[in-house]
Amino acid sequence: MSRQSAGEADKLVRRYLTQLDAALQGVEASRRQEILAEVHEHIEEERTELDPDDTAGVRALLSRVGEPAAIAAEADAPPLGSGRWDAWAPWLIIFGPIASGLGWIAGMLILWPSPTWSQRDKVIATVVPLAGLVALFFGLVAALGGPAACAGHALHATAGCATKGITLPLGVAILLAVAGLAAHLLPPIHLMRTRRQRSTSA
């Protein structure tokens, strides 16, 4: 029981630091690290006076440390409104390449200058969904085109069938399509979540 609540208190601290890190997006990296490290030290220092499993104490402590947004404002983090088209970026990344390349380009033009996301998230959201889309496409062609093109072998499709130069066992083709879909959707979903986290912490 007590071990469980110690875990609970640790989780509160970790969640707080994640929110602070998100709120500090847009602050220069080395300064952001400094502030995060010192706030973390502050919390750990104050926690030495508490029982490790005192979750109520940790909550009170974190509320004294204050709103992540207030700390970010003191650090001159760009306010959330500075990326006001942010909400569109994930959707444009998902549907842009399918509808028309222009949508995707618009998504990139919103994504890259925005202070809401880290450099790493931006790189991932640029490269991975496109690669995912390619994998999804080939997976689908192999899975759907394969068995249809050699109707005689339909029941043995898992044994493999060649169409348009793509030869893949059905299972692998489906796996490829599913992995492609995940790769296409997960990075933009991550962008949405990061953005929401920032706006609730602001």
Added chain:
Amino acid sequence: MHCMEPGNDVNWLGQVRKGVAEQCVLALLTSGEKYGVELARELTARGRIIGSEGTLYPLLARLRRNGLVETWWQESNAGPPRRYYHLTGDGELALASFKKQWRGFRDAVDEILNEGSQE
């Protein structure tokens, strides 16, 4: 977020705090080096010079960057080593000049406010 409703003191206080809190940190360090929790407690206890304890750290980062404060690690008898903050020579000079200007500024504001209340 900050409200701008009339009668809400958060807005102007936030503006004034921003400049003055740094000077208060320098002043607290003239009596010797201190660690973060110590500074944060003094500043929030005394009329909430800073909004919340956490806002101290961006402020200290700024002072350090401007060379007014230095930090180092020191062993503590209770728990892990602590980061201590220490006033530099430049910090002392900055504080001295702030003190002079602040008194003039404060007197001028008081004078204007008093004139206003006499009319």
